[in-house]
Amino acid sequence: MGVAHIHSQSGGTLVHGNIKSLNIFLNSQRYGCVPDLGLAKLMSPVVPPVIRTAGYRALEVADFRKVSQASDIYSFGxxxxxxxxxxxxVHATSSDEVIHLVRWVHSVVYEEWTGEVFNIELLRYPNIEEEMVTMLQIGMSCVEEET
Incomplete structure (x- = not known):
C-alpha cells in the first residue's frame, strides 16, 4: 500500500527509487512503512539510487540513473x-558463483519445484502454503521483464 500511495502522489510522477528490505519497517500498529522517500534525489549524482541497490534494478531500465514507477514495482517484487x-x-556461493535471486526463483519455478523456493522457517506455520504461492505469483509478476 505504501508504494501505491507514493505512486499516486504528484499526479502519478513520484517514485521512491530505493525500495529494499532495509527501507521497510513496521510501526507500532504493525503497518508496513516505506521510509527514505525523497532522499534518493538528495544523494550524490555520482552514485544514483538504482546503482546503490544492487539486485533491485529493474531490467528494463536502460539508463542506470533513471528511476521510475516500473523500477519501484520491480524492487517491490x-x-x-x-x-x-x-x-x-544477490549473493555469492562458497565457490564464488554469483546467484541473482530473481533468476534463481524463475528457474526453480520453471522446473516446477516451487516448494523449494520457500524459506523453511515460513513453512512451519500451519495452512500458509496457499498464501505463500499467491505472494510468489505477485512477486514474480512484479519482476517480469517488459516485452
Missing part, C-alpha cells in the same frame, strides 16, 4: 521474493 525465500537479492 524483489522484496517479496526476498521475504519468501529468506535469500538476498
Amino acid at each position: 524483489v522484496l517479496l521474493l526476498e521475504l519468501l525465500t529468506g535469500k538476498s537479492p
Whole structure:
C-alpha cells in the first residue's frame, strides 16, 4: 500500500527509487512503512539510487540513473521474493558463483519445484502454503521483464 500511495502522489510522477528490505519497517500498529522517500534525489549524482541497490534494478531500465514507477514495482517484487525465500537479492556461493535471486526463483519455478523456493522457517506455520504461492505469483509478476 505504501508504494501505491507514493505512486499516486504528484499526479502519478513520484517514485521512491530505493525500495529494499532495509527501507521497510513496521510501526507500532504493525503497518508496513516505506521510509527514505525523497532522499534518493538528495544523494550524490555520482552514485544514483538504482546503482546503490544492487539486485533491485529493474531490467528494463536502460539508463542506470533513471528511476521510475516500473523500477519501484520491480524492487517491490524483489522484496517479496526476498521475504519468501529468506535469500538476498544477490549473493555469492562458497565457490564464488554469483546467484541473482530473481533468476534463481524463475528457474526453480520453471522446473516446477516451487516448494523449494520457500524459506523453511515460513513453512512451519500451519495452512500458509496457499498464501505463500499467491505472494510468489505477485512477486514474480512484479519482476517480469517488459516485452
